[in-house]
Structures are given as structure tokens and as C-alpha cells.
Amino acid sequence: MRRYFGRKLLIYGLTFFVAVTINWMIPRFMPGDPVSSMLSRANVAQPAAVEAMRAHYTAMFGFDLPLWQQYLNFWGALLKGDLGISIWLFPTPVTDVIVRAVPYTLGLLIPSILLSWFAGNRFGAFAARRKWLDNSVLPIGYVLTATPYMWLAILLAWALGIVAGIFPVAGAYGFDLQASWSWTFLGSLAQHWFLPFASLFLVAFGGWAIGMRNMITYELEADYVNYLRALGAPMRLVRRYAFRNAILPQVTGLALQLGVLVAGALVTEIVFSYPGLGHLILQAIQNQDFFLLQGAFLFIVIGVLIANFVIDIAYVLVDPRTRTGMGGTA
Amino acid sequence: MSNGVRNEALHFALRNRKLVVGTIVIAVFLVAGLAGPLMFDHGPNDYVGPAMAPPSGEFWFGTTTFGQDVFAQFVYGLRATFLVGVLGGVLAAAVGMVVGFVAGYRGGWVDELLNMLTNIVLVLPALVVLLIINAYLGVRSIGVQALFIGLTSWPWAARAIRAQTFSLRSRDFVDLARLSGVRTPKIILREIAPNMSSYLFLTFILLFGSAILVAASLDFIGLGPTQGVSLGLMLNNAARWSALQLGLWWWFIPPGAGITAIVGALYVMNVGLDEVFNPKLREM
Numbered sequence: 128m129r130r131y132f133g134r135k136l137l138i139y140g141l142t143f144f145v146a147v148t149i150n151w152m153i154p155r156f157m158p159g160d161p162v163s164s165m166l167s168r169a170n171v172a173q174p175a176a177v178e179a180m181r182a183h184y185t186a187m188f189g190f191d192l193p194l195w196q197q198y199l200n201f202w203g204a205l206l207k208g209d210l211g212i213s214i215w216l217f218p219t220p221v222t223d224v225i226v227r228a229v230p231y232t233l234g235l236l237i238p239s240i241l242l243s244w245f246a247g248n249r250f251g252a253f254a255a256r257r258k259w260l261d262n263s264v265l266p267i268g269y270v271l272t273a274t275p276y277m278w279l280a281i282l283l284a285w286a287l288g289i290v291a292g293i294f295p296v297a298g299a300y301g302f303d304l305q306a307s308w309s310w311t312f313l314g315s316l317a318q319h320w321f322l323p324f325a326s327l328f329l330v331a332f333g334g335w336a337i338g339m340r341n342m343i344t345y346e347l348e349a350d351y352v353n354y355l356r357a358l359g360a361p362m363r364l365v366r367r368y369a370f371r372n373a374i375l376p377q378v379t380g381l382a383l384q385l386g387v388l389v390a391g392a393l394v395t396e397i398v399f400s401y402p403g404l405g406h407l408i409l410q411a412i413q414n415q416d417f418f419l420l421q422g423a424f425l426f427i428v429i430g431v432l433i434a435n436f437v438i439d440i441a442y443v444l445v446d447p448r449t450r451t452g453m454g455g456t457a
Numbered sequence: 458m459s460n461g462v463r464n465e466a467l468h469f470a471l472r473n474r475k476l477v478v479g480t481i482v483i484a485v486f487l488v489a490g491l492a493g494p495l496m497f498d499h500g501p502n503d504y505v506g507p508a509m510a511p512p513s514g515e516f517w518f519g520t521t522t523f524g525q526d527v528f529a530q531f532v533y534g535l536r537a538t539f540l541v542g543v544l545g546g547v548l549a550a551a552v553g554m555v556v557g558f559v560a561g562y563r564g565g566w567v568d569e570l571l572n573m574l575t576n577i578v579l580v581l582p583a584l585v586v587l588l589i590i591n592a593y594l595g596v597r598s599i600g601v602q603a604l605f606i607g608l609t610s611w612p613w614a615a616r617a618i619r620a621q622t623f624s625l626r627s628r629d630f631v632d633l634a635r636l637s638g639v640r641t642p643k644i645i646l647r648e649i650a651p652n653m654s655s656y657l658f659l660t661f662i663l664l665f666g667s668a669i670l671v672a673a674s675l676d677f678i679g680l681g682p683t684q685g686v687s688l689g690l691m692l693n694n695a696a697r698w699s700a701l702q703l704g705l706w707w708w709f710i711p712p713g714a715g716i717t718a719i720v721g722a723l724y725v726m727n728v729g730l731d732e733v734f735n736p737k738l739r740e741m
Contacts, residue, residue, distance in 0.1 A: 142575065142580045149586065153593050237700060273666070273721030275673045277692060278713030285701045285709070296701070336547055383579065383613060390584035393672050398696065408585075412592045427585050433582055 128400065128443065135439050139432045146428040150200045150421050155194075176217060183212060210425070211418035215410055221422035229426070231299055232403030234320065239327035240381075246328075247335025248377055252370050254336065255343035264336060271333025274323055276391040280326040282400040287322060294322045297400040307344050323399045331384075338380055342373035375446055382438040385431055458469035467494025469733045476729025482722035488717065490539055492608025493532025501686040512707050519707035522698050530686050533710050537687035538669055538719065541603045545668030548662045553614030560615070572619075579612040591680040599682050602675060603733070606668050614660045621656060625649050636637045651655060655734040659727055666723040673716050688712040 162184045166177065192200070204210075210221040254264040271279075288296035300306070300315040346352065346369040355365050393405030400406060404423050412421040470476055499505050506520040518527035545576075560571035587605050591597060615678070625631060626649065634644050650657065675681060676689025695701075695709035 138468060138573065138576045138580065142577045145577050145583060150589070153589060269721050269724050270717060271723055273670075274717045275670055275677075275689075275692075275713060277674065278697075278709075278716065281692065281696060281701065281709050281713065285706065289701055289704070386582035386584070388578070389582050390674060393584070394677055397678060403611045412588070412679065417592070420592055424585055424589050425581055431582050432580065447486075 132148040132439070139436060142441055146425065147202065147205065148403065150424055151322065154417060155197075180212075180214070180217070203322075205425070210422035212415055213419045215414040215416040215419060220299065221418050224419060225404070225422055228403050228407045232392060232396065232399060232405070235396070235401065236324055236389065239324050239331065239392070240385075240388055242329045243331035244335055244377070244381055247332045248339045248374065249405055251336040251339025252343050252366075252373070255340045255347070256366070261340065264340065265451075266323070268337040268340075271330055271339065274330055274333075275394075276326065276330055276375075276395045277398050280282060280323065280395045282324050283326050286397060295319050299402050303375070316353060317403070319399075322393050323401050326395055326398075327388075330391060331388060332349050334384070335377065338377055339373060343369055344377055346373050375442075378438065378442050378445055379437075382435050382442075385434055385438070389427060389431060466733055470730075473729045475725050475731055476733060479722040479724075479726030479729055480515065482718055483726065485537055486719055486722075488540060489532055490535030494529070496532075496535065497529050499526070499528040499529065507527075509615055509705060515678070518711050521694070521708055522705070523705065527691075527708055527711065530691050531688070531715065533686045533687040534712060535715060536601055537685060538672070538716065541599050541606070541672040542669040543689070543721075544603035545606035545672065546661055546665035548603065549611040549664045549668065550614060550657070552607065553611035553660065553664075554618055554650075554657065556611065556615040557618025558622050558649065561619040562626050562641065562645055562649065564623075564626075568619075571572070571615075575612045575615050575619075579607065579616075581609075582629065583609040584671060587671070587675060588678065588680065591675060596648050597680065599685075599687070602682065603668070608673050610667055610671065612666060617660065618653070618657070621653050624651055625652055635656065637693060653678055655730070656676065659730055659734075662723050662730070666720045666727075669716060669720055669723075688716050701705045714726070718730045 166181060167182070182454075208222055209331065210225075213219050213221050213224050217225055250264070251268075254260045272355070284296040288294050295301070295318055299319050300312060301319075343366075347365075349372075352365055352369060355368065356364075392403070393408060395401070396403045397409050398407030404427060408420060408423050410416070411423065488546060494501075500661075504524045505526050506516050506524045507518060508522055510516055510520045510524075510525045516526050518531055520526060520532075522735060556571050556575060560568045560575075583606075586609055590605055591602070594601065628706050631644060634648050637645070672681075672687070673689035673692070676687050677693045679693055681687055681690045681693065689712070691712040692709055695705070695712075700706075700708040
């Protein structure tokens with residue numbers, strides 16, 4: 128087991144290293160001069176602010192220093208939690224801007240990932256045993272997984288938000304409200320949360336249901352199932368074993384899908400103008416705020432790595448083979 | 458594949474409903490994308506009609522707030538969608554095959570190294586990497602987009618191909634080839650790849666579908682091709698110019714439905730093909 132976690136940690140460490148290096152490389156090796164283009168695009172009126180920004184960029188990029196020193200400085204600043212200053216929300220530090228957006232993204236992501244995974248697996252396993260359910264779930268599941276996140280979000284916003292008028296379609300809470308712990312505020316928060324959550328949930332749900340359904344039908348043809356049946360074991364018991372074997376690939380699938388799910392949350396936030404990281408990234412792109420963009424990128428990478436690690440721990444709990452130290456080649 | 462096997466596969470392929478339906482859907486959209494633009498003497502972004510007109514005989518999918526023909530945009534957009542899917546899918550499949558074959562066949566430290574690379578790219582959230590690369594690029598084209606999608610979406614294919622190669626490399630016919638002094642690239646191309654050709658084709662179809670979805674997300678965020686039109690860009694424009702609030706459903710339903718239908722048909726085709734190639738899965 129130590130070997131399993133050692134390998135995983137090595138991969139995560141290297142991934143983080145590569146991500147930071149990509150982040151450092153892109154502005155330096157892309158065509159064009161980032162400092163002047165950022166200054167001309169930032170549209171800051173006060174000369175003092177322009178000067179401060181020029182000084183800041185030059186210090187940040189450190190173009191006069193040799194490359195290796197720029198690279199080390201980048202790491203140094205990063206480890207101190209310094210991601211530069213946002214251009215869009217000048218002069219707020221990028222870290223502050225991101226920390227304000229993260230709770231909204233997490234509030235969408237964690238429930239939608241966990242609930243769609245649980246519900247999808249339950250439902251898929253359930254569908255595998257009834258022909259009529261199987262025939263109806265399968266096509267719906269395929270349509271849902273093939274749906275682009277933003278399109279489902281747009282459809283929900285249009286149908287339930289604008290035509291039916293049940294849910295609001297923009298923001299995280301009513302425009303007339305201030306953040307507080309009052310019931311009206313929390314109610315508004317929940318109302319604004321529902322549609323983006325529902326669109327994320329539905330797309331992911333289809334994928335898990337299909338995956339589980341296929342896994343179960345595959346497991347039900349395995350030798351141990353035939354053996355159990357020949358022994359006259361009740362079908363309930365057989366299904367329970369099949370489920371336990373089928374859930375393992377689904378845990379691996381969850382780790383593999385994490386990047387896709389995060390990306391889905393980002394575009395969904397953009398549709399609903401939900402003030403999380405996705406919305407922030409859109410603003411950063413539109414305002415050419417590269418510090419904010421790079422900061423958000425690092426934040427997401429760290430988040431994905433932590434989530435992956437949590438899934439790895441869960442995997443050990445579900446799969447006894449990793450506990451005894453037999454399995455796990457990365 | 459011998460003639461008999463091929464005939465048998467064709468027989469089951471024609472009888473497989475999933476495969477037939479999926480293929481027909483793809484074919485219809487492909488023809489619409491190829492032939493559709495020939496119907497128009499105006500470009501997809503020209504201002505040709507009255508603004509905000511609902512679907513009619515003249516403008517099949519209605520017009521945008523600026524009087525652009527939505528149907529023209531749709532068929533031109535299909536071209537972009539297929540192009541980015543094929544280019545991105547081919548590139549990702551190529552990288553995945555090279556990495557998977559070499560890692561699986563060579564083993565040892567080559568395998569360790571390639572495996573590590575695969576795992577790193579696998580954990581990085583691809584769309585977010587694409588976001589920052591795209592944001593820095595000034596001029597964006599479908600080709601560049603496909604290039605970056607291809608370079609970030611190969612890892613799981615590489616992993617799966619590596620596992621298959623692993624099981625094939627110790628077979629007798631591969632040993633025989635190795636003993637007769639055939640060089641590694643030739644063994645991979647002549648002995649191993651043909652034995653998993655059906656699997657490679659399935660992998661390509663899935664990569665094709667996912668390239669389309671990633672491209673649509675990028676276009677929607679506003680990082681699509683700076684010239685021309687694509688289905689994702691149509692969704693972006695519809696959302697940006699308040700098509701939802703104005704009730705212009707004909708502007709945002711067709712592009713999303715098109716993407717869903719194409720990707721869904723690819724997935725269904727994939728399951729159908731799997732059943733054709735894998736006799737165990739056939740429903741009689």
C-alpha cells in the first residue's frame with residue numbers, strides 16, 4: 128500500500144510541477160510581447176496605475192533576468208502564495224479574487240459530482256435487471272452524455288427560467304440582496320443554485336448510469352456468477368456481488384472524469400453568470416487579465432489533484448487488493 | 458481478416474440496429490454539412506434577412522437578431538464540427554497509438570517513462586490547459602484548435618492500447634516474428650496493430666466525439682475560430698446577444714441539438730460496432 132500511495136504522490140507532484148511550468152512557459156514563448164499588449168488592453172485611465180502595472184509586469188516577468196532565474200523566481204512567488212495582481216479588478220491580488228469565487232464553484236461541483244455518481248450507479252444497476260427499463264434508460268443515457276454541458280444549461284435556463292419563470296437564470300443570489308445569514312438570502316442562494324446544479328447533475332448522471340449498466344451486464348456473465356447460480360444462491364446475493372465488483376471501475380472512472388466534470392462546471396457557470404471560477408476565467412479572458420487566468424488555472428489544477436488523491440484513498444477502502452499491497456501499477 | 462470473416466462482420470453490421478441508426482444519423486449530418494453550404498449564394502455571417510424572424514419557408518431555421526440566416530450558419534458550422542472532430546480525433550489516436558504501442562511492446566524503463574507521461578497528462582484538466590493556451594494565441598483557427606485538442610486528449614487511449622499490446626506481445630506469432638529478426642516498428646505495424654484494428658477504430662470514434670465536445674466548449678467560451686462559424690460559436694453568439702431573453706429558440710436549439718445528435722450517434726455506433734466485432738456481446 129505504501130508503494131501504491133508513493134507512486135500516486137509522485138505522479139501528483141510531477142503533474143503539479145508540469146502545470147506550473149506550462150503556466151510559466153506560455154506567456155514567454157507565445158508570439159508577441161505580453162507586457163505592452165497587456166498594458167494597451169487593460170484600459171486603465173490613471174497614469175499612476177499604468178506605471179504601477181508596468182513596474183509590476185516587468186518585475187513579474189523579469190524579462191531582463193536570465194530564463195532560469197525567471198523560472199526560479201516564479202516558483203518562489205508561487206510558494207509564498209503570490210500570484211500577482213489582477214488587472215480586471217486592479218489592484219486586488221489574484222489570490223483574493225480567486226478565494227472569493229472558489230466557494231461557489233465547490234458548492235456546485237461537490238454535490239453534483241457525488242450525487243450524480245451515486246444516483247447514476249444505483250440507477251444503472253437497477254436498469255440492468257429489467258428489460259423495459261434498460262431499453263428506456265440506455266437511449267436517454269446516451270443522449271445525456273452526448274449533450275454539451277452549456278447546451279443543457281441553456282435549455283434549462285430557457286425552459287424553467289425564462290418561459291416558466293420558476294428559477295432565476297443569472298447570479299448567485301438576488302441582485303437586491305446583501306450577503307447575510309438571513310432566510311431570504313439563503314433561499315435566494317438555493318434558488319439560484321438549482322439550475323446550474325441540475326444541468327451538471329443530468330449530464331454526468333447519464334454517463335454513470337450507462338457505465339454501471341454495462342459493467343453489471345458484463346459481471347453477470349462472469350464465472351463466479353455462474354458458480355454462485357449453480358450453487359443455488361439467491362439472485363439478490365449474486366447481484367450484490369456483481370455490484371461490488373462493478374463499482375471498482377466506476378471509482379477509477381470518477382478519477383478519470385474529474386477534469387471533464389470540472390470543465391463542465393466552468394462552462395455551466397458561464398451560462399448562468401454564476402460567480403465561481405468559470406465566470407472568473409471568462410472575465411479574465413475578456414479583460415486580457417492573464418495573471419488572473421494563470422492563477423485560476425493553478426487553483427483548478429491543485430483542486431483536481433487533491434480530489435484525485437481523495438478518490439485514491441476511497442479506492443483503497445473499496446478494493447481490498449490495494450490494501451494487501453498486491454495491486455496498483457499506478 | 459479473411460473473406461469469410463469479413464462477410465460475417467458485414468452481415469452482423471447490417472443487422473445491428475444501433476450501428477445502422479448511428480451511421481445513418483452521421484451520414485445525414487455529413488451530407489448536410491458538405492452539400493448544405495452549396496445551397497447559398499451568401500456566407501453564413503452575411504446579413505440577409507429581416508431580424509429575429511422565426512423559422513419559415515425562406516429561412517428554415519429563422520434568423521438572428523442581426524438578420525443572419527441560422528440555417529446557413531448551421532450547415533457551415535457542421536463542416537467546422539466534423540473537421541475539428543476528425544483532425545483532433547486522428548491526431549489524438551495517432552499519439553495514443555504510438556505511446557501505447559511503444560510502452561506496451563518495449564516494456565521496462567521506456568514503459569515506465571511513457572506511463573508517467575500518460576498519467577501526468579491524464580490528471581491535468583485538459584480544457585483548462587486549452588483555455589490558457591488559446592487565450593494567449595492571437596489568431597485562432599480550426600486547425601490550431603484541433604492540434605491542441607489532439608495533443609491533450611490521447612492519454613486514456615494510450616493506456617488502453619498499452620494494455621492490449623501487453624497481452625498481444627507474448628503471443629506465438631509475435632515471438633516468431635521477433636525470432637526471425639523483424640524490427641520493432643515492423644512488428645508493431647504488421648503483427649500487433651492489425652490484430653487490434655477493430656479496437657483502434659472504436660478508440661478513434663470515441664476520440665472523434667470527445668474532440669467535438671471539447672471544441673464546442675472552447676467556442677462557447679469565445680475561444681473558437683476567429684473567422685467563420687461553428688456550432689459552438691453559434692451558441693456563444695446566441696447567449697451573448699440574449700437569444701434566451703428574446704425568445705429566439707431557433708437560434709440556440711439547432712446548434713446544440715446538432716452537436717448532441719452527432720456525438721450521441723458516434724457513441725451509439727461505437728456500442729454497435731463493439732457488438733459486431735465482439736461475438737460475446739451480440740444480442741440474438
